[in-house]
Amino acid sequence: MIKYREILRLHSQGISQRGIAASCQCSRNTASAVIQRADECGISWPFEKDLSDSELQDLMFPEKALPTSRKIPDCEYIHREMAKSGVTLSLLWNEYCEQCRLSNEIPLMYSQFCRYYRKYANTTKATMHIDRKPGEQLEVDWAGQTAQIVDRITGETIKAYVFVGVLSCSQYAYVEAFLSQNQECWIAAHVNAYNFFGGATRILVPDNLKTGVEKSSWYTPTINKTYHEMAEYYGTAVIPARVRKPKDKPNAEGVVGNISTWIIASLRNQKFFSLRELNHAIQEKLAEFNIRPFQKKPGSRLSVFLEEEKSALMPLPATPYELAIWKTATVQFNYHISVDKMHYSVPYEYIKHKVDVRITRNVVEVFFNNHRIASHVKLHGRVGQYSTIVDHMPDDHKNYTSWNAERFISWAEGVGPNAATTIRAILSAHKVEQQGYKSCMALLKLADKYSVTRVEAACKKALTYTPQPSYKSVQTILKTGQDKVATEEDPTPPSNESTANFGFTRGSGYYGGEQ
Known part of the structure; x- marks a missing residue:
């Protein structure tokens, strides 16, 4: 005015x-x-x-x-349209004039049209200061500017991405460089930040990056499963900022700008040959940054943190969070899932079901509908290894795998000494003991079909032919009933004296021999 x-x-x-x-x-x-x-x-x-x-x-x-006789433009509509790409006030004024012509109304001149809009736009830029409670919120972000390290061998310059975490109340900051912005680095940055602060906040405010938020929505955002698990481990809640709304985390945005100047830019003339060297230099600069006094209020970030916020942080768990990767797998007909070319068993009832797999450095866990159904020690080394738990197998598979050499011999000794000798002979006939398991199992099945007594008699008969009988020889004896013949006949051979009692006994002369 x-x-x-x-x-x-x-x-x-x-x-x-x-x-x-x-x-x-x-x-x-x-x-x-x-x-x-x-x-x-x-x-x-x-x-x-x-x-x-x-x-x-x-x-x-x-x-x-006095009220103007000209048509007042719809400033709210203009403001929405101005947010769209390529739309200008000149274009909107032309459309406004066309509408006035069609409705027989007098339009404003372009200067007055712009004045009305500027007046409205100024009201939408109103800001509000929000007092944050100590220990309530941690704002996290990746800095737009990157640091650099140099390869010792090739001299190649490698980008290092800078993570920034800021406590909203004290503005106490944590900074660390990583070679990537992937899930592993994102989680490791949070774990290191919590260790640096000595406690956890009740709320985490990240951007809508894929490592943190799978699906952005102001009302029901879908948090990345690994990120959500980490938040649960520390007892905090993830409330992502709105898309393209940097004011939802103003402290992180402000500190990112300061970090770019006071840390990243201040190290521009130094060469670092490893990430460890770079982070050591960053920590030195960060300590200086946190103790710099505020310009418009007393104290520094460090002093406010120690006096007001450190005691309000939630205590950390006894051990740091261990990164876990989540995958989806389908249970195959052999009731195993494949993870990183290794095979892990699950209960056979879940064959052809999709399951969630949680993978850490040492453990592989399998979940179905958020219930854990299997857990294995992670396999390392040669690919294609199997980790099988007997309880996951069907009953007939359990029976098969429970047989070994000791059990076969123990069963045979219960049948008789000849059966035990036959089993040992079958097992010793192969270079690898396991090659004889199928023959031993088949011999066991013969006992179910012909009875234990006949199997013992057949083994005895087979041992009279060879000291190394096979399953086939025993099976043939049982099929032809030779085991029964052996028991009915007198096993002692006739003597020479008894042959004289027969009248038809011929001597050697009959067959051409000498008298």
Whole structure:
């Protein structure tokens, strides 16, 4: 609004209109018009009663208070359209004029159209200071500017991405460089930040990056599973900032700018040959940054943190969070899942079901509908290894795998000594003991079919033929019933004396021998 009071006061002191215009930041024509209209209305400084600028305007220019006959533009619609790419005020004014022509209304001139919009736009830029409670919130972000390290061998320059975490109350900051912005580095940065602060906050405020938020939504954002698990481990909640709303985490945005100047830019002339060297230099600069005094309030980030916020942080768990990677797998017909070319068993009831797999450095856990159904020690080394738990197998598979050499021999000894000898012979006939398991299992099945007594007799019969009988020889004896013949006949061979009792016994002379 025009400074009517100041114009009339300076005019009463004999100041020129040029000087009045420069002092009141208005044009000379405006100052001249105000002075002329005040003379016409009989108003002069000092006033008989105190009048404000708006009251003076109503007295001297009552026509300004009258509603305009021209159509007032929809400033809210204009503001929404201006957020779209390629839309300008000139384009919107042309569309506004076209609408007025169709509705037989008088449009505003372009300058007045812009004035109405600027007035509305200024009201949308209102900001509010929010007092943060100590220990309540940690704002995290990746700095836009990167640091650099140099490869010792090739001399190649490698980018290092800078993580920034800021406590909202004290603005105490943590900074660390990483070679990537992947999930592993993102989680490690949070764990190191909590260790640096000595406690955890109740709320985490990240951006909508994929390592933190899988699906952005102001009402129901989908948090990355690994990130959510880490937050649960520390007892904190993840509340991501809105998309393209940096004011949702102003401290992190502000500190990122300061970090870019006071840490990253200040190290630009130094060469680092490892990430460890770079982070050591960053920690030195960070310590200086945190103890720098505030410009508009007493103390520093470190002093406010120690006095107000450190005691309000939640205590950390006994051990730091261990990074876990989540994957989805399908249980195959052999009731195993494949993870990093290794195979882990799950209960056979989940064959062809999709399961969630949680992988840490030492453990592989399998979940179905958020219930853990299997846990294995992670396999390392040669690919294609199997980790199988017997309880996960069907009953018939359990019975098969539970047989070994000792158990086969123990079973055979219960049948008889000949069966035990036969089993040992079958097992020793192969270079690898396991090669004889199938033959031993088949011999066990023969006992179910023919009875244990007949198997023992068949083994005895087979041992009279060879000291290394096979499963086939025993099976043939049982099929032909030779084991029964052996038991019915007198096993002792006839002597030479008994042959003389037979009348048809022929001597050697009958067969051409000498008398």
